[in-house]
Amino acid sequence: MEHLINKNLSTIQISGIRQFFNMVSHYDDVVSLTIGQPDMLTPDHVKDAAIQALHDNHTNYTHNAGLLQLREAISRHVAQRYNLSYHAEDEIIVTVGASQAIDITLRTILEKGDEVLLPGPVYPGYEPLIKLAGASAKHVDTRQHGFKLTAELLEQAITPKTKCIILPYPSNPTGVSLSKEELKEIAAVIKKHNLFMIADEIYSELTYGKEHTSIAVFPTIRDQVIVINGVSKSHSMTGFRIGYLLAPAWLAAHILKVHQYNVSCATSISQYAALEAIDNGKTDSVYMKKEYDQRRSYVMERLDKMGLSYQIPDGAFYVFPKFPLGDMSSFEKAVQLVEEAGVALVPGDAFSQYGNGYMRLSYAYSMETLQKGLARLEQFLV
Known part of the structure; x- marks a missing residue:
């Protein structure tokens, strides 16, 4: 019966990160620096809000777009934090994590034959969703541009089939972000070619040395931009599965149709927890950000001593060093590191062909774990 399933699934595999x-996980005594899972606990006041929601019997369906109180809190938050103006009533949808927000957006805007541009190397979760929507993904090589998608690279990559660009920043896997001026130049290209832009800004609260700018601040392309965000990284709430999307009302109305038939609504209990996080947890990410920044500095110092080159990450909690591979692929080298050094990094080719030759190291781990893992890596390299 397998030949009867959706043909698009035949070319889709489990994420290289998860693989x-x-x-x-089957190896003994391996220090894993692989997963982008915050090692810090969900704040107590957020957990208390979830418990209280249970006691208050908030266990029913919510509005398809999410609790109005939560959408209003999101509206206030993005206005205060990022200078964005989105109406709670018809321009904000609460989703089951940022991943579902991306999925329903792609299924709304894409048709067979469309093409989506992705900056390579890039998080591997986008391409399968593009394929399932009947479109195709095209990676743009950013390696010679500091892992940044530039306006010039976009101009060169756009074809008559191009419908959308996905711009994740700060980036997973490189940690690289974009300045307001760089975004302004990209916005001009988006406007010129009348393209959609999905801005995945899930790491927006975790930037170092500069504040995050959303590409949606440019009014000339507001009608073309869908902003994706959530509370998973900012409040260490990955298991609560609450994301949200911001889109112009005309487009949000169509996305909401897909969302409704997909999940009806995000989990009510998690929505109340997210409401507490956004309304009363404005400083929760400050402590996390400080901790990650210290770890970032430590990791860069150790990589420098090992002679490994990398682009300085100014956001998220990843660094993407270049590795001497010889005649190996990144995957083969990563296996060798596990078997001979007892340390696990994600092979760069999990992030498209343009990641080959690199490894993603996550510093969303305790300092003790980082020290142990990097000591093993250094011993292997020397």
Whole structure:
């Protein structure tokens, strides 16, 4: 019966990140620096809000777009934090994590034959969703541009089939972000070619040395931009599965149709927890950000001593060093690191062909774990 399933699934595999994580889990005494899972606990006041929601019997369906109180809190938050103006009533949808927000957006705007541009290397979760929507993904090589998608690179990559660009920043896997001036130049290209832009800004609260700018601040392209965000990284709430999307009302109305038939609504209990996080947890990410920044500095110092080159990450909690591979692929080298050094990094080719030759190291781990893992890596390299 397998020949009867959706043909698009035949070319889709489990994420290379998860494949490698699952593989190394069978090894003994391996220090894993693979997963982008915050090691810090969900704040107590957020957990208390979830418990209270249960006691208050908030266990029913909510509005398809999410609790109005939560959408109003999101509206206030993005206005205060990022100078964005989105109406709670018809321009904000609460989703089951940022991943579902991306999925329903792609299924709304894409048709067979459309093309979506992705900056390579890039998080591997986008391309399968593009394929399932009947479109195709095209990676743009950013390696010679500091892992940044530039306006010039976009101009060169756009074809008559191009419908959308996905711009994740700060970036997973490189940690690189974009300045307001760089975004302004990209916005001009988006406007010129009348393209959609999905801005995945899930790491927006975790930037170092500069504040995050959303591409949606440029009014000339507001009608073309869908902003994706959530509370998973900012408040260490990955398991609560609450994301949200911001879109112009005309487009949000169509996305909401897909969302409704997909999940009806996000989990009510998690929505109340997210409401507490956004309304009363404005400083929760400050502590996390400070901790990650210290770890970032430590990791860069150790990589410098090992002679490994990398682009300085100014956001998220990843660094993407270049590795001497010889005649190996990044995946083969990563397996060798596990077997001979007892340390696990995600092979760069999990993030498209343009990641080959690199490894993603996550510093969303305790300092003790980082020290142990990097000591093993250094011993292997020397």
